[in-house]
Amino acid sequence: MKIAVLRERVEGESRVAATPETVAKLIGLGAEVSVETGAGDLSRISDAQFQDAGASIGASAPTTLKGADIVLCVRRPAASGLAGVNKGALLIGALDPYGNEKDVAALAGAGVAAVSMEFMPRITRAQVMDILSSQANLAGYQAVIEAAAVFDRAMPMMMTAAGTVRPAKAFVMGAGVAGLQAIATAKRLGAVVSATDVRPAAKEQVESLGGKFIAVEDDEFKQAETAGGYAKQMSAEYQAKQAELTAQHIAKQDIVITTALIPGRPAPRLITREMVESMAAGSVIVDLAAERGGNVELTQPGRIVDHNGVKIIGFTNVQGRIPTTASQLYARNLLAFIETLIDKKEKKLAINWDDELVKATVLTRDGAVVHPNFQAAAAPE
């Protein structure tokens, strides 16, 4: 059982799909691990550290991949770059299939079983494999650090001999995993933090972190709040009132962090040009949805835009800006999944293709696109 770890080819991808910690554990499970030279460089893991953990170092992608049963990656590699792997080898990573149906079909054509970790079911036993959560958590942290770095004021309240400095006001839009970590980090740095979410049930979580929940708290809200969860769609009338409240709130903020992403869809537009223009010069917006088009009308993916003195940070792959931590957690997510694919007594691959984790994540198998979300798209090819 050979596991290959590729150096990432996508521009700006600093993470790596294994660490010395996970390599040692994979070897303990009976695997032979080959890591492409330089794969860990940007995450501060040297070839020597991988070797110390028991991996061999492949001088090139083909050498690394030759005879592999499992290929680990962060971003989806080109199907053409996978030559030499065993027939039916698993390709496991953040394969980002939506909008990339042709590439998924090409992976099918290459004969690999492509596993998209983003589709891991959100059930208890799979939490440890949840790359979306582990990476979103870090993105939420780093969003606040990026904001603080370009902000031209101190974040916390400071009581000095020369008088008081007021704390920054930070507003987090979307109280999912990234949003909650952004709230926690902004609180750590002493900001006055508020947040909002389309789910009234998020109010309790925001408040438990010390944030103020911003919402029109009418009867409809109160009913939805107790109903909880993702379910309730609020009325158009409610949404209009809420949008108005949010717009007024943004105008008074120093820092806004947007975190609204819907898998497979363009990012929803939360902040218009007018809302940016309502903010004071010196304010900072961090758009964590930049890679999907952005929550902010003026976001330019990969750049910091300065619009009338308001900085809009549109970095893509924000978690990749703390690659050492991001790789550490990502590699653990992959390891936890691989553990379910191995017979620990026999020390060999024993994939249960009917396991709900496997069924939910496998995109391609035996030369075909098999995932229900992509079969239709693949059919006409």
Added chain:
Amino acid sequence: MKIAVLRERVEGESRVAATPETVAKLIGLGAEVSVETGAGDLSRISDAQFQDAGASIGASAPTTLKGADIVLCVRRPAASGLAGVNKGALLIGALDPYGNEKDVAALAGAGVAAVSMEFMPRITRAQVMDILSSQANLAGYQAVIEAAAVFDRAMPMMMTAAGTVRPAKAFVMGAGVAGLQAIATAKRLGAVVSATDVRPAAKEQVESLGGKFIAVEDDEFKQAETAGGYAKQMSAEYQAKQAELTAQHIAKQDIVITTALIPGRPAPRLITREMVESMAAGSVIVDLAAERGGNVELTQPGRIVDHNGVKIIGFTNVQGRIPTTASQLYARNLLAFIETLIDKKEKKLAINWDDELVKATVLTRDGAVVHPNFQAAAAPE
């Protein structure tokens, strides 16, 4: 009584010596205030905001300065740039006289009374005028933010579904105003913080902020600790033991912040090349003494050096990287001093040249260098 506020000419100086808040108060004291156009731009204060506070806007330095009795600045302007001020006008700012004796003599030649705010006595009534403290405090905060921004890991301990992320280890060298704020900020961000200082009495302050004090705690240390204050010079033997302990400690740190500055002298060397090379790749050093040559052997002022993967941040004027807050406090420091120079009933200048604050800070008067620290240097000219 006219007060002029200059736009800063020194490259990279983003601060301004007055804010709308202090302008309004100076006007309340009977002053007419003229602000050079664009003076507040980098601190996010527009000409219009200064005008709203009651200032007039000078289209150029000469227009702004014409007839001024007091000139406010951050950095020392060239004497040639002060033409048009009233005879004997006060020039108040961070004049940085050490090593710049010729420029001080030129200010004497220009007939201004140059007031170096760095020399403000450290007595209770002058705390509110202490620019060294107000700016060092912000530099200490920003040093941690800069470190977090380039650090390739998250700072706090994180308990995630994919396991724990260990907190960063941060070490602060020098527990003065900047060092104590750096300790507090690194603690806010969840780092495990340690610190050291040549003054054993600093141990208590470091510990009160949640930091671990790093020192050889032998009998000599314990005696010095209770003696307190700046006084005690430790023995050469003690210093050698302490240096050895510090070197071992640095090798295990993720982030080191150095803050050792001695007024008028080159920065003491705290970290050698070998000590940098003992640190793991990915570590970060912030050298707050870069402007004075640096506490770190490899520091390059104004730059981030990458030495075997250890980043050494040598930004000068770190407080100027949060210019809005830095200007706010600096301007308040100057205002507090100016208040002591004005007869509040008569609403005019009434300088008591024998006041200890004035005596301590005035470098030049009536065409001569009068400050005792600079008379010798000026004499041979």
